[in-house]
Amino acid sequence: MAVNLTPQYHEAEEEYRRAQTAEERLAALQKMWREVPKHKASEKLQAEIKQKISQAKKECDRERQTNKKSGVSYKIPKQGAGQIMLLGAPNVGKSQLLCRLTKAKPAVAPYPFTTHEPHVGMMDWEDVHIQLVDTPPITADFLEPYLASLVRATDAALLMVDLADDDGPFAAEAIIDKLASVKTILTGSPPREPSDPSVRYTRTILGANKIDAEGAEDRLTVLREMFAERFPIQAFSAEHGQGMEDLRTALYRSLNVIRVYAKAPGKPPDMTAPFTLPAGSTVADFAARVHKDLAEHLKSARIWGTGVYDGQSVGRDHVLHDRDVVELHGGH
Ligand SMILES: Nc1nc2c(ncn2[C@@H]2O[C@H](COP(=O)(O)OP(=O)(O)OP(=O)(O)O)[C@@H](O)[C@H]2O)c(=O)[nH]1
Numbered sequence: 359m360a361v362n363l364t365p366q367y368h369e370a371e372e373e374y375r376r377a378q379t380a381e382e383r384l385a386a387l388q389k390m391w392r393e394v395p396k397h398k399a400s401e402k403l404q405a406e407i408k409q410k411i412s413q414a415k416k417e418c419d420r421e422r423q424t425n426k427k428s429g430v431s432y433k434i435p436k437q438g439a440g441q442i443m444l445l446g447a448p449n450v451g452k453s454q455l456l457c458r459l460t461k462a463k464p465a466v467a468p469y470p471f472t473t474h475e476p477h478v479g480m481m482d483w484e485d486v487h488i489q490l491v492d493t494p495p496i497t498a499d500f501l502e503p504y505l506a507s508l509v510r511a512t513d514a515a516l517l518m519v520d521l522a523d524d525d526g527p528f529a530a531e532a533i534i535d536k537l538a539s540v541k542t543i544l545t546g547s548p549p550r551e552p553s554d555p556s557v558r559y560t561r562t563i564l565g566a567n568k569i570d571a572e573g574a575e576d577r578l579t580v581l582r583e584m585f586a587e588r589f590p591i592q593a594f595s596a597e598h599g600q601g602m603e604d605l606r607t608a609l610y611r612s613l614n615v616i617r618v619y620a621k622a623p624g625k626p627p628d629m630t631a632p633f634t635l636p637a638g639s640t641v642a643d644f645a646a647r648v649h650k651d652l653a654e655h656l657k658s659a660r661i662w663g664t665g666v667y668d669g670q671s672v673g674r675d676h677v678l679h680d681r682d683v684v685e686l687h688g689g690h
């Protein structure tokens with residue numbers, strides 16, 4: 359017998375997947391519990407949810423205690439086209455990179471464990487803004503309790519490797535393992551339909567920093583041998599600026615979004631501030647973003663852009679492309 363799950367259940371499951379804190383995880387699980395059909399076919403699922411609820415309750419208690427102790431806020435509201443976490447071992451140059459790409463000024467120092475809390479900066483790329491988050495270091499023995507939650511909730515990550523250090527690639531591998539141990543998988547290409555909803559896949563680029571250092575090219579070769587099949591790799595120097603343009607473009611692409619420009623009937627399009635939507639979004643998704651009412655009362659749309667002739671009329675299920683201009687026609 360199949361378990362027929364409601365859209366509300368799927369919504370709750372998505373909230374669970376994106377939860378940043380144990381408290382949010384617990385709330386989402388409780389919603390899943392309310393929504394799961396209580397019959398024989400779903401017994402296994404019911405048991406799973408119950409077990410996760412009891413686990414989340416324990417985590418909640420633990421989280422409250424660490425919060426009291428450290429006083430660190432670990433919720434970072436997303437801004438702009440998307441959020442990218444800069445991750446890495448101590449001293450790889452995470453803070454230096456945030457300085458290079460944004461106006462933020464976190465401390466940069468030639469010794470490990472300089473950064474103790476997340477720092478946020480906005481990076482411009484063409485006509486969009488992308489939020490970058492500098493984070494405290496991760497090692498095999500050290501992972502700030504809140505940091506895994508942040509990685510689970512972020513849109514993408516840049517895992518940085520130190521090309522001035524022979525151990526660089528191994529330090530990166532240790533971070534991948536450490537996060538995997540809390541069901542957070544860094545990967546170059548996340549699966550479309552993850553089989554286990556408690557596992558979070560975070561789309562990740564490997565950032566090989568300090569390409570200016572002596573011996574860096576040889577270490578980059580080793581790095582490619584170890585990781586090229588699993589991750590896209592970008593080499594750069596956060597301190598001297600080599601490779602920054604390619605890195606910025608790769609960071610934008612890792613968000614997997616498209617830009618769409620709104621046009622009012624009879625007026626030129628507003629090309630100054632695009633809407634950013636997940637790749638694969640439709641005209642109806644765009645309408646919902648512009649205005650909730652529009653999504654409901656959408657009559658037709660005209661498009662200028664990819665795969666259409668200028669001003670072509672399309673239906674609400676038409677899939678949009680990066681840089682499309684869309685004119686929405688509502689009405690009651
Ligand atoms: N040669 C070279 N040195 C760099 C580069 N980027 C950063 N550094 C140096 O590496 C050291 C560490 O840089 P940070 O940005 O503080 O490193 P971090 O990853 O934020 O370190 P933690 O906060 O301890 O995790 C500093 O001395 C930087 O000057 C680079 O591209 N080339």
Ligand SMILES: [Mg+2]
Nearest residue numbers: 452453472473
């Ligand atoms: Mg730092």
